[in-house]
Amino acid sequence: MRPRSTRSYTYILTSRPEPSVALITLNRPKALNALSSALMTELNQALGEADTSKEVGAIVITGSQTAFAAGADIKEMKDLEFSTAYSTDFIADWARLTQIKKPIIAAVSGYALGGGCELAMMCDIIIASPTAVFGQPEIKLGTIPGSGGTQRLARVIGKSKAMEIVLTGRTFSAAEAEKWGLVSKITSEEEGAVVTESVKMAKQISEYGALAVKAGKELVNAAYELSLQEGIRLERRVFHSLFSTGDQKEGASIQLQEFLRFIFFLGMRAFAEKRKSQFKGE
Template sequence: MAYENIIFEKEDNIAVVTFNRPEAMNALNNQTRAEFGEAVREVEADDDIRVLILTGSGKAFVAGSDIKEFHATTPYAAHNIVRLGSIVEKLAKPVIAAVNGFCLGGGCEIAMGCDLIIASEKAKFGQPEINLGIIPGGGGTQRLQRLVGMCRAKELIFTGDIIRAEEAERIGLVNRVVAMDELMPTAREVAAKIAVKSPAALKLAKQAINKGAQMSLQDGLDYEYEMYALALSLEDKAEGVNAFLEKRAAKFVGR
């Protein structure tokens, strides 16, 4: 598919999707949402792609929703808006957010739906929806509190404050902060490290973590054991054990 508002690249086993409306700070309009959803489906369908990296062009990762379109959004229409954070969270493959700049509102919600967040020292995070007289609607109230705790989430959502990358790392919102010129090399390095692992085991691990987070501890432990039992039946498990015993690199096939 030809994209206008995103750039889709693939190199080896890694795909990179770049939000590309720099003149609008990569704000999410309807076309961008549709293109992003299609790109994620393309990643899902391509067995050669094992890790997805998301980033933005210009000074922003994604600076939120396009207010020009959002102005006309009605309560009914809101139910039909695709929650992009949920799309990446449900993707069976690992997703890394490489946050280069402003990561606000819907952009922050997308990043929080990813499995890892690597931020440049110039990145800024926030859920400023309260300043428009609304609340986060793409997962912000739920994912933020699970990442940084309820009290900190309430403070950020109630005040609409925007925080720097170092503070985001301190409170557990991002995995690490790097210099701007090291952002994509670092994201690719982490992606490459993950890409050589078993795709099937990564899928099971992601399911165990994400679904278990929504359960009680005991239910989560039980679900983890179900995923562990499935992992023991994989071809990749046999390959991993044999490779370890034979002192060679494993060649996982994803089954």
């Protein structure tokens, strides 16, 4: 897959492998895609553009076959003092990814360590190749994860396992990540398969109603912040609100036709038009 680039950046590549899918590739090969402030600034810009684009329905972030992102840029941090880090709220803007409304899929191959693991966890879905290696090795450098690693790991894989990963700094495989629920699926070993599979899923998501997709993402994320009762109440209210959208009426109409065709095998003209739902995001 060699999609056409849509804009030129220094540390990332952007493309549209499908008209409705934005693909962002981290591009610091000599540094194993280590995350620098400059790279993250470009990533935030590209994500913002994709989020506001009427054509894009879902986003994929990937790296190289060797490394999704092997960590944060240590050279950038090694001489940093507390006063500077605190006064500038260092790396706070890295979490802007979590404010993107459209679904983001991390296509992970090779190393996803430290900030790279945190970046993948900030995405909505992680698809991994068998070569993917995850970890939070910051403890070996005399520090801890700083972009949500301790919090997101604990919420997904549980306290005991998160403690082990954070306090020993050991890496874990794609198979372990899938077993623990951190990874959605593992692709074949074929080169590029993880990006192909991620784009395929992103395209599928982008074909559904944009408002429903946005609401689904918002509600799943809310499950980590609200009590069960509060979450269900919010879910029901958002569910109710979608009945005011044209997409819901379109989807319901097409599905009803398919249901009746399946049940009664009708050949009436009213059910003769076989087509996909034409969602308009309204």
